[in-house]
Amino acid sequence: MSAEPALEVRDLTAAYDGAPVVCGVSLTVEHGEVLALLGPSGSGKSTLLHAVAGFLTPVGGVIRMGGTAVAGEGRLVPPERRGVGVVFQNHALWPHLSALDTVAYPGRRRGQGQSMARAEARTILDLFGIAHLGARRPAQLSGGEQQRVGLARALARRPSLYLFDEPTAHLDTHLRGLFLDQLVTRRREEGAAAVYATHDAEEALGLADRIALLRSGRLVQLGTPEQVYERPIDLFTARLTGPASVLDTEDGRVLVRPGWARIGGPLDGCVRQVHFRGPHTDHLVQTAMGELLVREPGPPRHRVGDAVTWSLLRSWPLRSAEDAWDG
Numbered sequence: 001m002s003a004e005p006a007l008e009v010r011d012l013t014a015a016y017d018g019a020p021v022v023c024g025v026s027l028t029v030e031h032g033e034v035l036a037l038l039g040p041s042g043s044g045k046s047t048l049l050h051a052v053a054g055f056l057t058p059v060g061g062v063i064r065m066g067g068t069a070v071a072g073e074g075r076l077v078p079p080e081r082r083g084v085g086v087v088f089q090n091h092a093l094w095p096h097l098s099a100l101d102t103v104a105y106p107g108r109r110r111g112q113g114q115s116m117a118r119a120e121a122r123t124i125l126d127l128f129g130i131a132h133l134g135a136r137r138p139a140q141l142s143g144g145e146q147q148r149v150g151l152a153r154a155l156a157r158r159p160s161l162y163l164f165d166e167p168t169a170h171l172d173t174h175l176r177g178l179f180l181d182q183l184v185t186r187r188r189e190e191g192a193a194a195v196y197a198t199h200d201a202e203e204a205l206g207l208a209d210r211i212a213l214l215r216s217g218r219l220v221q222l223g224t225p226e227q228v229y230e231r232p233i234d235l236f237t238a239r240l241t242g243p244a245s246v247l248d249t250e251d252g253r254v255l256v257r258p259g260w261a262r263i264g265g266p267l268d269g270c271v272r273q274v275h276f277r278g279p280h281t282d283h284l285v286q287t288a289m290g291e292l293l294v295r296e297p298g299p300p301r302h303r304v305g306d307a308v309t310w311s312l313l314r315s316w317p318l319r320s321a322e323d324a325w326d327g
Contacts, residue, residue: 004067006031006161006193007052012061014044014051020059021047023217029193031160034183036204037197038240039214045197046088047217049163052195053086054079065161085157087150088165093138099125099149100134106157124152127178144170151179162194168203180207201241205229213237229257231316238316243282246318247289254315258282258295263302265311274300285310 007029014022022044029035037045050056052063054070054077062072065084070077079086085106086092093102100121107117125131128148138146147170154162162183168176183194184207198204204211205225213221213228221228221237232238235246238255245256263283269292273284281300285292285308294310302308 004064005029006033006066007195008062008064008067009048009052010062010064010072012048012051012063013059014047014056015059016047021217022051024061025214025217025219026061027212027219027222029161029195031193032187032191033209034187034194034196034207036208036211037195037214038199038201038204038211040199040240042216043214044217045214046165048214049086049088049165049195049197053084053088053163054082083159083161085154085159085162087154087163087167093146093149093153095138098135098137099130099141099145099152102149103152103156106153110158121152121156124155125149127182128152128175147171148175155182158190158192160192162192162196164194164196166198167196168198176203183207205241211241213240235318243293245290245292247287247292247312247315249289249315251317253318255318256292256312256315258293260314261292261294261310261312263294263296263308263310265309267310267312269308269310271302271304271306271308274302274304276300283308 005028010026012022012025013020025048027035037048039045047056051058051071057076058071063070065082069075070082097105100118103121103124104117107120108114122131122134125134128151130145130148133141133145141149151167168179171179187194196207208225210222210224211228212219215236221233228237229241232241232255235244238244243258247254247256267287269285269287271283272286272291275282276299280295280297283294283296283302285294287310292310
């Protein structure tokens with residue numbers, strides 16, 4: 001395995017119709033690493049992936065795979081020669097191939113015989129519960145079934161780098177879990193790297209080794225899931241990664257995650273909202289320092305309008321220069 005990163009992006013700028021969509025982004029992805037791109041719609045996640053895949057020519061910067069430039073430095077390697085497994089929001093299935101042959105195609109490209117490639121394809125299709133649809137072509141499949149075929153084809157590709165753009169957006173919880181488990185297994189067994197674009201903070205935090213937070217085409221924070229969740233650089237990044245309350249304390253404004261406070265303690269408050277989430281309950285408490293979301297395990301213990309006491313377990317300071325992200 002190359003000592004060079006699986007993917008290196010340096011000062012990448014990409015545009016559509018002359019309007020910059022990705023602006024000066026730099027990042028690396030090591031072999032066996034999953035990097036999540038997390039950001040709202042329009043933040044540049046898909047554009048960045050399209051540039052890495054080779055479907056969009058960058059305006060500036062360099063993209064290297066395994067240390068070799070595939071875009072920039074006077075080179076532009078076509079998509080089919082970049083050796084990546086791609087699953088984008090448009091499934092891009094070949095209309096003339098059955099689901100089975102679509103998933104078997106990567107194996108045939110690697111030199112597998114037809115029977116072996118098809119056997120592997122059936123196994124992967126079975127993981128997604130659609131092995132019985134193997135003879136159907138894309139026009140005979142629903143949108144969700146087409147998505148599962150696209151995911152199965154990507155897993156069969158066995159590339160050194162996967163590129164995923166909201167790959168589980170239309171899958172139910174069970175199928176999403178199966179896919180993510182397979183991705184983790186393949187990463188461990190084959191050392192494959194992945195760039196995984198999503199707007200789902202919980203998915204990003206649970207899957208990724210590192211998370212790149214994007215806003216308006218720019219990289220605003222890069223770190224481990226723990227770093228970006230527990231030490232966000234501003235309110236924008238904090239709210240990208242999950243619920244967050246802001247309290248005005250004597251020492252300034254602080255960020256408080258739902259699990260960083262508890263009901264019971266020396267401070268007074270009043271319950272304004274109660275939301276039962278199954279394994280836990282969220283209480284929105286009005287306090288003298290501002291509204292505070294408190295998460296506690298189990299069913300609700302308080303009702304709207306109840307006077308309660310509360311305590312703060314931890315907080316994270318928000319510097320005044322960063323408060324401009326609020327709103």
